Amino acid sequence: MAFQPIDRDTDYLLPPSVQDWLPKAHLARYVVDVVEGLDLSALERAYAGRGSDAYHPATLLSLLIYSYATGTFISRKIERATYDSLAFRYIACNRHPDHDTLATFRTRFGKEFESAFVQVLQVARENQLSRFGTVSLDGTKIHANASRHSALSYGHCEKIEAHLKAEVQELLALADAADQSTVPDGVSLPEEITRREDRLAAIAAAKVKIEARAKERFEGEQADYEAKMTARAAKEVATGKKPRGKGPKPPESGPRANDQINLTDEESRIMKVAGGGFEQCYNAQAVVDTESMLILATDVTQACKDKEQVEPMVAKVQANPEGLNQPDTWLADTGYFSAKNVDVCLAAKIDPLIAVKRDEHHPDWRDRFTEPPPSADDASPVAIMKHKFKTQTGRAAYALRKQTVEPVFGIIKSVMGFRQFHLRGLDKVKNEWTLVCLAWNLKRMAVLRPQ
Known part of the structure; x- marks a missing residue:
């Protein structure tokens, strides 16, 4: 049996150019290409220009996005990865930003992540990755950086x-x-x-x-x-x-x-979590495009229930640039239903499909192939929406909700490994959730891009 020799004394353990370190289709290359094409002038202007040369914001942002996309969230681990991982070395240009630099950048420029998030969506729009016509809204409980025992x-x-x-x-x-003789020594x-x-x-x-x-x-x-x-x-x-x-x-x-x-994070709340029990959490919201599974808008709330989140999320979507701000259909589960939320969608010229109640587990098979009689001419907006749920078209449209937004949350938690916020306070947590969703969008766009 012949073996390859054990040789650790070769002059070049790596190719002399960082461009030769990774395959052409590697996610790290795609993240770098997209981020370096964004307008980061607001980040660049924030640097005072004193002291030694700073790391470029595009480098640090690319490092954070790639680390979140691959399940590395701790700044010390990101710093270590710039030594151990070829992908991290490639992004950092074979330099090693220390953990304090990374943590400060993430905290200081959290608000600027929103601008990068929107610009990445514009890149997806320009590359025709989706028409952004039907969207799904859902929320998920994510553990706060605090114990419920605190x-x-x-x-x-x-x-x-x-x-x-x-x-x-x-x-x-x-x-x-x-006489203090009773006081212990x-x-x-x-x-x-x-x-x-x-x-x-x-x-x-x-x-x-x-x-x-x-x-x-x-x-x-x-x-x-x-x-x-x-x-x-x-x-x-x-x-x-x-x-x-x-x-x-x-x-x-x-x-x-x-x-x-x-006492650790006073802005977090005790919330009921899936599988039973209560934990110290935040309620993370996301509007997901059903065609591409890209996230169009994000938010984090302290509310345990979702009913009051339709109006602010509609406003966030409409604040996006043209082509990303006017979906045709809005899907949501029963936790979001109210007559007011139906009116909010209609006022925004969006067709709502918000479930009024849970479906039966074993409906009659004939219901899948039958159409209801036309709705009354004077029917209320809620009655009209209920009628749509009985049509085959409405049922098919609503079925997209479960196979788009819920898998996105599942991948973020189980594949990317993001199950807990690492920052504290509502504003910082919102910025971190934007960073998580930005990482998801780039990870997803790398899959959707023409190969």
Whole structure:
């Protein structure tokens, strides 16, 4: 059996040119080609021009996009990859930006990722990768960079607060006593008092924030309550009869005992996750083109439910440049349904297909081949939309939702490996989600490009 020789003393372990390191169709080449063709003048102007020469923004942005596309999210690991990986070496031009440079760039220029995101979509449009006619909206819960065990409820705050205040009084009494023989050896009473007072100050700050959230929630619930009462009164005047059933219950002001705040990332929220249980999460939203599976718009919200996300996501899509801002059809599941959301889509000249209820698991086979009678001429927008769901065309269009937006989330989480945000705070998390979706779009465009 003949073996190849073990030789580590060759003068060139790599080809002398970085262009010879990777295959022509490699993803790293495509990322570099697209990013270096973007208008990054806003990023370039942000550099002061003092000190040693900085790494070019195109290099750092390409490194971040490729690292997120291939499942490397930690700046120290990205720095290490510029030594270990040929693809990372190629992007970095055989240089090695340190982890602090990468982390600072990601945090400092997070807002500029939105401009790059839109420009990449324009590249996809110019290359005719899609007509961007039908889009799907969905959300997914992504873990925050915080543990749910770091959450503190309002009720627990009050219990700990009372306990700590009692301990402070006890320690103060011991400090004032002439005989301190009962104090264990090694105990510094001033330090123990200061430690508890610091904790009391932190708890007081947490309570203030919980109370502010409770006030905001009460104002929203009060507005809904007054709107419902006004509607009931108008119905009573119109019909001359008192509406049936109990009236809406007025909201209660003030924080509840189970209202929580997370001490690590206070802007994250406890949310129910797939598979059961609750975790500290954010709700990431994405509008996905059904033809190309490219993401057209992104957002992150603290709301556990999706119902209020249609209007802001429609606005985000319409803020895109021409050719990317006017889809024909809008698909969404039952979590997004409301009469208001239907009206929002129609006002934006978009045909909504938002599921009103879950379909039966085993409908009669004849339903797939039958058409319903025409809808009434005076039917409401919701009734018209419900009628479309009964048609074969409507059912076929809505079927695209499950096979486009949900696979995108699945690939981002299971293939790219992005299951948790690495930054903290809503604004930074939004920027990181934009970076994730930017990486997905370039990864997808590399597959869709003509070979």
